[in-house]
Amino acid sequence: MNLSLKQLRVFVAVSQQQSITHAAKTLFLTKAAISMALGELENQLGQQLFDRTNNRLHLNPYGQRLLPIADELLQRAASIDTLFQQSGQLIGELAIGASETIGNQLCPWLLAQFIQMTAHTQQTLHISNSANIADMILSYRLDIGLIEGDAKHSDIETIPWLKDEMCIIVASHHPLLKNTSLTLPDLSDNTWVLREPGSGSRAFFESHIAPSVSQWQLAYELNSIEAQLNFVAAGLGLACVSKFSATHALANDRVRILQLDNKLERQYKIIMHKQKYKSELISAFINFSQQWDATALITT
Template sequence: MNIALRQLKVFVTVAQELTITAAAEKLFLSKPAVSMALSELEKQLDHKLFDRNNNRLLINEQGKRLLPLADELLARSQAIEQLFDQEGPVTGKLKIGSSDTVGNQVTPFLLRDFRLDSGHNDQSLYISNTAQICHMLGEFELDIGLVEGKVQQEDLVVQPWLGDEMVVACHPEHPLAKMKQLRLSDLEQSQWILREPGSGTREFFLSRISPRLELWHQAFELNNTEAIINCVAAGLGITCLSRRAAEHALNDGRLVLLELPLNMQRQYWLLYHKEKYQSPLLKLFIAFCQQWNLPQSTTAPN
């Protein structure tokens, strides 16, 4: 048996993209070339790796067994190719996924410090909601995830990371802003501006706040934190979001906090696939994340 790295690259890409057409575009190959490479691999292994459903290819149990091994071999081959091209103790590209709040407010400063500490400068950062980051980790499209949402996915290692504080905020002229010693019942009938399903911020609201309200209304559902802040600043409703994300709008007076008798602490999480090959680079980054603390000043150096 003579399995080529090219075949494994095609297999992993098809598993991620789900169609021959999308895989061919990503690999800059023709569709016949992708189909042939995949067919040759399945013939050599004497096993089908995908179930065909119209034009979509859904990875089957045999394919799922192969995926982490193929991912490891490709990662090792990439490390060999880059061994003499990069200065410093570790080589390779690190693919990081972050949910919205972590990705915008925390991960850039983590990467700044990691680069200074390790001398490694080849990282990519993908920002989406927690559900999408978990999906991409499961498909081996990312090496590591840093998220704020609660995760229950059996194929992922889930480790507590940093702490965070959530806040409820509104426009300074909102009627709730005029009230002293707010009770949760004062939030009844309020119009809320919330993140989309799959977001850790929305999950916090649905698990911690909404069960304590008899009636609340969703005015808007948005997948961008800054858009939520602007809608609240325009007086369109109130919101629940991370203090880190709201800090600039609180400082410039566009938003004010509503102090509530409720524990608003939450956890950030560090995620990676249980079967993910941990290269020296990935091990180094995980260890760095575990000992890192967000600096008090999160401003980039001049």
């Protein structure tokens, strides 16, 4: 057997894109070259690696077994270059996924400081909701995920990260602001502006707020934090959001925080595939993130 890195690179790309056409575009190869490399790999292994349905390629059990090994071999091959570098700089590409609050409010500063410290500049950032980020981790389309929600899958490793203060926001003229101390049941009989299912803040609302609030009504379901803030500012409902995400809207008095008698808090998480090879670059980013202090961002 004489497997090549090209064959493994093609295999990983096809598994991620679920399409020979899209894999060809990703690798800047022709469709014929992709098909040939994949065919050669399957012939050498004596196994089909994909189920082919409706012009899509889905990993079968053999492909699922090969994927973490192929990914590790490619990561190790890329790291060989560092053996002969005198600068000690990190090399390789780092594919990061982040849920919306983290991606929009924290990642610009996190990445800027990581670049400043390490001089590594080859990062990509994909922003989506927590559920989508977890799916991309499982399919090896991302190396690291930074999420607000939960990733309950046996193949995902979860590392506790930052604490995030949640708050209930209302329009600056809302009558509930007359109360200096509120409990969650006091928020009953109000309409709410919520994020879409799969988002971390929606999951937090459903698990920590909704059980204590009777007779609540969903007014609008949005897939953007900025839209959520604007809808609340317009008086269209209450919202449960991260204090990070509301910083500028609060500073401009577009929205205000209701004073509750108990603190609302959630845990951000770093996630990755349990079988993902932890390269020097991935380990460096995780270590940096765990030591990073984001508290100053809330007051800026």
